[in-house]
Amino acid sequence: MSQGVLINYNKEIINQKNNNPPEQLKGFSKLFSRIPTTLHAFLYFSVMTLLVLIWAIRVSRTGLIFFFPMYPMFGWGFACGWHIVLYLSYNNKIHFLSKIRKRPYFGAFFITHAWFYLSISIFLIVINVLYSSFPWSAFAIIGWGIGFGFHLIIASLMNPSEQKKVKPIPTELINYCSKCGANFTDRPDVNYCALCGNRFDE
Numbered sequence: 001m002s003q004g005v006l007i008n009y010n011k012e013i014i015n016q017k018n019n020n021p022p023e024q025l026k027g028f029s030k031l032f033s034r035i036p037t038t039l040h041a042f043l044y045f046s047v048m049t050l051l052v053l054i055w056a057i058r059v060s061r062t063g064l065i066f067f068f069p070m071y072p073m074f075g076w077g078f079a080c081g082w083h084i085v086l087y088l089s090y091n092n093k094i095h096f097l098s099k100i101r102k103r104p105y106f107g108a109f110f111i112t113h114a115w116f117y118l119s120i121s122i123f124l125i126v127i128n129v130l131y132s133s134f135p136w137s138a139f140a141i142i143g144w145g146i147g148f149g150f151h152l153i154i155a156s157l158m159n160p161s162e163q164k165k166v167k168p169i170p171t172e173l174i175n176y177c178s179k180c181g182a183n184f185t186d187r188p189d190v191n192y193c194a195l196c197g198n199r200f201d202e
Contacts, residue, residue, distance in 0.1 A: 032086045032090045032091070034087070034091070037084060041080060041083075044076055044080040047072075048069060048073055051068075051069035051072060052069050054069075055067060055068060055069050074126075078116060078120065081115060082116065086108055086111060089111055097111060104158070105155040105158045106155050110152075113148060114148070117145070117148045120144075121140075121145075124141060
């Protein structure tokens with residue numbers, strides 16, 4: 001294989017990394033693909049809208065303004081928000097989340113820990129403000145925050161400083177399209193690229 005073809009192939013690989021395409025989800029991670037996440041979010045917002053309408057009708061008839069949908073909003077919202085956050089990280093919708101998930105010793109577990117810590121802390125603050133003048137929520141937030149801080153520090157310290165070495169490609173055994181970088185190892189006799197139409201004999 002000529003040096004020019006290898007250079008074009010390397011450029012194509014670099015462009016693919018820069019574009020950062022979504023990875024193929026397998027096993028449990030399939031739950032964080034587009035359709036399950038969209039369905040979960042739709043059900044959540046539909047049910048919450050129904051509960052708010054029921055609350056509004058109740059207020060108009062009884063005069064009681066206690067906003068009872070708040071509890072299912074937070075309760076189910078913890079899970080729905082977690083689902084959406086991991087969907088964004090697995091499908092490279094937010095580069096920052098994707099980068100954290102792919103880092104060794106961080107991953108989806110760290111994102112999950114961070115999400116539940118932040119969301120539940122907000123819930124505790126809301127409950128504290130509504131029902132008590134004593135800032136009891138601070139104890140739970142600070143206590144859990146210490147544990148989360150240890151998680152962050154340990155994951156950062158255990159993160160390897162060196163990147164994994166990429167094994168060199170055996171260039172003498174692999175055929176590539178000079179235009180799109182397609183691999184034709186199993187078809188060494190072809191004279192054109194089925195992906196982009198480039199002819200190898202030109």
